[in-house]
Amino acid sequence: MLQVQNISFSYKDSVTINNISFSLEKGKNLAVIGKSGCGKSTLLKLIYGLYDLDEGQIFWNNLEVLGPKFHLIPGMDYMKYLAQDFDLMPFITVAENIGKYLSNFYPEQKKERIAELLEIVEMTEFANVKATFLSGGQMQRIAIARVLALEPEVLLLDEPFSHIDNFKKNSLRRKLFGHLKEKGITCIIATHDSTDTLSFSDEIVVMHNGKTIETGTPHTIYTTSKNKYTLSLFGDVNEIPSYYFNANSEEKTVFIFPHQLEIVAQSKLSVTVQQSYFRGSHYRIEASYKEGILYFESTSNCDEKTILFLDLLPK
Numbered sequence: 274m275l276q277v278q279n280i281s282f283s284y285k286d287s288v289t290i291n292n293i294s295f296s297l298e299k300g301k302n303l304a305v306i307g308k309s310g311c312g313k314s315t316l317l318k319l320i321y322g323l324y325d326l327d328e329g330q331i332f333w334n335n336l337e338v339l340g341p342k343f344h345l346i347p348g349m350d351y352m353k354y355l356a357q358d359f360d361l362m363p364f365i366t367v368a369e370n371i372g373k374y375l376s377n378f379y380p381e382q383k384k385e386r387i388a389e390l391l392e393i394v395e396m397t398e399f400a401n402v403k404a405t406f407l408s409g410g411q412m413q414r415i416a417i418a419r420v421l422a423l424e425p426e427v428l429l430l431d432e433p434f435s436h437i438d439n440f441k442k443n444s445l446r447r448k449l450f451g452h453l454k455e456k457g458i459t460c461i462i463a464t465h466d467s468t469d470t471l472s473f474s475d476e477i478v479v480m481h482n483g484k485t486i487e488t489g490t491p492h493t494i495y496t497t498s499k500n501k502y503t504l505s506l507f508g509d510v511n512e513i514p515s516y517y518f519n520a521n522s523e524e525k526t527v528f529i530f531p532h533q534l535e536i537v538a539q540s541k542l543s544v545t546v547q548q549s550y551f552r553g554s555h556y557r558i559e560a561s562y563k564e565g566i567l568y569f570e571s572t573s574n575c576d577e578k579t580i581l582f583l584d585l586l587p588k
Contacts, residue, residue: 280329307480313463359416363405390418534569
């Protein structure tokens with residue numbers, strides 16, 4: 274189990290991580306989410322042991338994670354950390370990059386392992402291409418394969434799919450996270466992508482200004498959070514006065530995702546269509562109402578200046 278206990282860290286006089294605590298069971302996948310600059314990347318570096326903590330402790334299976342003051346070469350042997358810069362060697366091949374840290378004592382096993390990793394990241398046909406000729410997305414996939422090579426106990430991924438084309442991203446996610454589950458590798462991913470968070474994570478830590486403001490399962494956070502900052506990390510979210518839906522509500526406002534609204538014949542909530550955005554399976558409609566702007570979804574296009582009535586979809 275990974276245990277992060279009341280850790281704090283500062284860059285010079287600026288507090289970057291402020292009294293963070295959480296735990297993660299072996300083999301689980303944790304997503305750390307939050308806006309840019311909230312401390313996600315720094316948290317991963319602290320867990321890996323790249324920096325010394327100001328306060329608190331980090332343990333993996335009762336072994337304390339220690340920083341540069343205690344290790345000539347920072348970083349823990351049983352962990353692998355993938356930073357946003359890929360750190361590939363440009364003038365050797367893809368296969369050689371992946372196999373760099375694999376033993377040459379058993380060449381056949383090494384060859385098989387490289388082939389397995391190339392298949393996971395869907396780069397088999399590039400095995401003999403030098404890294405310098407790869408695109409940014411291809412380099413990122415090779416970097417993922419390389420940190421998997423020695424099967425770490427803990428894998429730390431910082432925005433691992435940020436350079437990868439959308440049509441490749443979903444397939445890669447399924448293969449990667451499936452492999453981690455199969456091997457029982459604990460994973461922490463710092464991400465802006467709601468798909469990484471909702472579809473593939475067991476737990477979520479929400480960060481804001483160096484602090485954790487919410488923790489829980491993806492389903493719990495998405496369906497029960499009352500924090501607009503948290504909900505906005507999953508996409509557009511509307512903050513609408515509750516009297517439009519429930520006159521007896523104790524809450525003054527409610528947070529509603531666009532897909533939770535539907536067009537009805539009559540309701541308290543009258544809106545005027547301002548813009549319509551085609552999303553493939555539906556349209557995302559921007560509309561104005563008495564208190565400002567909101568967003569809802571429709572299976573058909575809505576003309577500008579059309580007046581409509583909205584209500585909550587029945588649960």
